[in-house]
Amino acid sequence: MIGIGKSISHTGNSMSYGWNKEKQAEVVYSNHVAGQTPNQITKEFNIIQSQNYQCKKNTLSFVISPTIEDGKQLKAKELNEMTAKFLKEMKLQEHQAIGFVHRNQPHTHVHVYVNRIDFNGTAYNDSFIGKRSQLAAERVAEKMGLTTVREVQLERLEQLLNIRQEIKQVHEKVMNEQRPKDLDNYIKLMKEKNVEVIPSINKSNQLQGFRFQYKGQNLKGSEVHRSMSGSKLIMGIANHAEKSILQGQDKTVNLMGKATQLSGNIAIKLAKTVIKQAIQKSVGMDIGY
Structure with missing residues (x-):
């Protein structure tokens, strides 16, 4: 499973992308929000974000992507659990958040938008957020019995080694x-x-x-x-x-x-x-x- 994260300022546009019905988007996680549209939830985020005018990139955007095989098995309930565990690992479980699954590609993946500003008006520290997102995804995958990035990398290395050996054998046969x-x-x-x-x-x-x-x-x-x-x-x-x-x-x-x-x-x-x-x-x- 892969986790990608960054801070953004264009909350509404990003959330509209996440909630795109053409991508078979389905809400699989929500926390401290009541809106039913991207525009409504963006306004709810803005109410909290108005407490901290200094923070410009005031929304966190994450993509959580299981492997293709794992994604085929994960229903909405498991995706909700996966997202909740991920946000807990990131210490964001008390922030406003909304998550959508996209199933229009071979890789099932969840887009999660989290208010960077908490209910006290404090901005979440986004230092090294990309690396931290990946580590959080690794830990969630291990807890849920899903395939980790390291396991995928080892499998690819083994496949690559086999392919290299096969090419070399063909080369030697042709040359000799x-x-x-x-x-x-x-x-x-x-x-x-x-x-x-x-x-x-x-x-x-x-x-x-x-x-x-x-x-x-x-x-x-x-x-x-x-x-x-x-x-x-x-x-x-x-x-x-x-x-x-x-x-x-x-x-x-x-x-x-x-x-x-x-x-x-x-x-x-x-x-x-x-x-x-x-x-x-x-x-x-x-x-x-």
Whole structure:
């Protein structure tokens, strides 16, 4: 579950958005308010807010968003409980408040508007309210047995690790078994195995690496594995080629039917690798290999 919070000054407009019938809005929480419309409740807020003219952003706006799966299970009663617990964690349980659920998107979420000014005319301290909102949502999720942000993050990390491994396995299979001799052939072979290889071209129209798109993820080559960085990938393909895939002094490669210049970073790394290989070959010849 995610909690987002901030202080606002446009109470009426925000509350009208929250109470938008087109978004299947439904009131799931109210505290110390009697109005039946956004305009009426805004006026009730204003009565209390008139005790503190110095506070300009005098309304607190929160969004409490369970995971998609949790949201499908939560009825109005549970959403009311969730909102009440959240406001208690934020120490706002005695302030005027109204909460609306939106179910028009896959993510069920609750918009909560709270009067920042209490009945004594004191403004609520909104320091670090964004971070505090998230921590409050975490605690509520734990108490109600809902999925926390940390659990979602761990699940995503595990999924990402699996996807990285799958992309690397496809890459190694293509490189070792089909041994592409140029970049276009490599891109074609990877696509046949459902991995889209996207060249990364910088503002100077130079090739600076590749991104790999697979199962909804889009990762840099180096994020998949260090052996799949731009320079190492090009060098690996060059080792399969019968002749150098680098063209001319300006270090270009053939990509999608046209000569594409390499970025300075890749060109330097390739040059170092070529020199290193030449030295190793020379040493090998000197000792009789």
